[in-house]
Amino acid sequence: MSMYHEYIIHIDGDSFFAACEIAQYPHLKGLPVVVGQERGIATAFTYEAKALGITRGMPIFKIKKFFPEVIILPTHFELYKMYSQKMSNILRRYLRVVEDYSIDECFGLIENDHAHTWEDVCTLAQTIKIALQKETGITFSVGVGRTKVLAKIASKAQKPDGLTIISDRDEEMVLSQTPISKVWGIGYRTAPTLKQKGITNALQFRNLPEEYIMRTFTKPLQELWHEMHGTRIFDIGHSDNDPKSLQATRTFFPMSTDREIVFSELSKNIETACARMRRYGLLTSSVIFFVKTSEFKYFGREFRFPFFTDNPIDILDSIRPLFDAVFVKGLRYRATGVTLSHLRPFNKCEQDIFGTQKEVHDRGKLMDTFDRIRDLYGKNSIFLGASMHAMTRNRQREILDESTPYQWNLPVPFMGEVL
Numbered sequence: 137m138s139m140y141h142e143y144i145i146h147i148d149g150d151s152f153f154a155a156c157e158i159a160q161y162p163h164l165k166g167l168p169v170v171v172g173q174e175r176g177i178a179t180a181f182t183y184e185a186k187a188l189g190i191t192r193g194m195p196i197f198k199i200k201k202f203f204p205e206v207i208i209l210p211t212h213f214e215l216y217k218m219y220s221q222k223m224s225n226i227l228r229r230y231l232r233v234v235e236d237y238s239i240d241e242c243f244g245l246i247e248n249d250h251a252h253t254w255e256d257v258c259t260l261a262q263t264i265k266i267a268l269q270k271e272t273g274i275t276f277s278v279g280v281g282r283t284k285v286l287a288k289i290a291s292k293a294q295k296p297d298g299l300t301i302i303s304d305r306d307e308e309m310v311l312s313q314t315p316i317s318k319v320w321g322i323g324y325r326t327a328p329t330l331k332q333k334g335i336t337n338a339l340q341f342r343n344l345p346e347e348y349i350m351r352t353f354t355k356p357l358q359e360l361w362h363e364m365h366g367t368r369i370f371d372i373g374h375s376d377n378d379p380k381s382l383q384a385t386r387t388f389f390p391m392s393t394d395r396e397i398v399f400s401e402l403s404k405n406i407e408t409a410c411a412r413m414r415r416y417g418l419l420t421s422s423v424i425f426f427v428k429t430s431e432f433k434y435f436g437r438e439f440r441f442p443f444f445t446d447n448p449i450d451i452l453d454s455i456r457p458l459f460d461a462v463f464v465k466g467l468r469y470r471a472t473g474v475t476l477s478h479l480r481p482f483n484k485c486e487q488d489i490f491g492t493q494k495e496v497h498d499r500g501k502l503m504d505t506f507d508r509i510r511d512l513y514g515k516n517s518i519f520l521g522a523s524m525h526a527m528t529r530n531r532q533r534e535i536l537d538e539s540t541p542y543q544w545n546l547p548v549p550f551m552g553e554v555l
């Protein structure tokens with residue numbers, strides 16, 4: 137049987153954070169393990185813990201009281217990032233085009249050179265799954281389909297440790313077993329609207345006539361409908377020739393318990409990473425940040441944008457609530473860091489019908505001015521108000537401590553704050 141088209145593979149780590157912990161401490165295998173000790177709530181857990189009735193966000197004190205057999209661990213964000221990188225590297229060994237979608241998910245393109253026949257596709261998917269498991273010690277749910285949406289439906293079909301390959305003939309069957317609320321891109325607000333129209337599973341949605349879809353729904357749902365029909369609308373992020381991510385991290389002195397000072401340090405890192413990204417002519421749609429405590433514990437979060445940006449103001453606005461959720465009062469912090477991923481060249485960020493991308497670009501003109509001023513007067517000559525604490529703290533230290541080498545590349549006097 138010959139292959140008529142390419143397929144997309146989607147890889148999803150099963151209860152990833154908890155799985156990374158178990159890969160690190162194999163004696164915990166098979167036990168109910170919960171991650172999130174330092175936050176006081178369960179942020180991730182093993183299937184064994186889930187089976188006991190533990191849910192996301194459950195307070196740790198409650199777990200200790202009602203499920204004393206559960207093992208409670210702190211979050212080790214750097215460890216998860218390491219496993220994430222490993223997963224992506226393994227996939228890149230087999231496929232040329234890979235997109236790191238989130239810390240525990242990747243998409244890959246199965247091109248005709250990788251697999252000539254349908255049997256080849258199945259063998260390749262199986263081989264990748266086995267390699268992932270063998271080399272990381274973590275199980276993954278793997279899905280294959282004609283489009284990203286179908287691949288994502290496939291990987292969700294049998295979790296954990298599943299391998300679901302949707303051939304063209306199986307699509308109807310799999311879609312009929314997929315609740316509409318479980319389809320990627322159908323939000324919690326859209327699902328009830330569709331259910332009101334009598335659409336409860338993915339097949340019913342796919343079977344609606346095109347004319348009706350175009351007339352009734354917005355662009356995101358129209359795109360979903362096409363993807364479910366096997367028409368590829370969503371491309372795989374970028375080829376491996378592009379830089380995959382940019383990072384900026386910094387340890388600061390003295391350590392701080394002050395929320396605004398720590399956020400300011402993070403803001404400075406975000407400004408630095410964005411300036412570097414603009415130099416390469418790239419934009420990002422995914423930001424991972426972390427804070428590190430005096431005891432070398434990491435807390436972090438990921439934020440994904442519905443558009444591409446190179447503007448630190450967009451990023452700061454979006455991650456502030458996540459930062460506030462992660463920041464623990466009373467802890468002392470020594471470092472912050474940020475990773476910008478899903479990078480894409482400026483000219484490949486197509487305009488959307490809502491004009492959001494254009495708005496982002498227009499806002500970005502302010503940053504062009506920042507870059508020009510920095511080129512003229514040095515990299516610390518201008519910065520955002522959000523980075524103010526970080527910059528002035530540095531400054532004070534240098535003024536106080538004469539032995540510190542002069543690091544400020546600042547030929548103009550400090551002019552104060554611009555609100």
Ligand SMILES: [Mg+2]
Nearest residue numbers: 148149150240
């Ligand atoms: Mg997962």
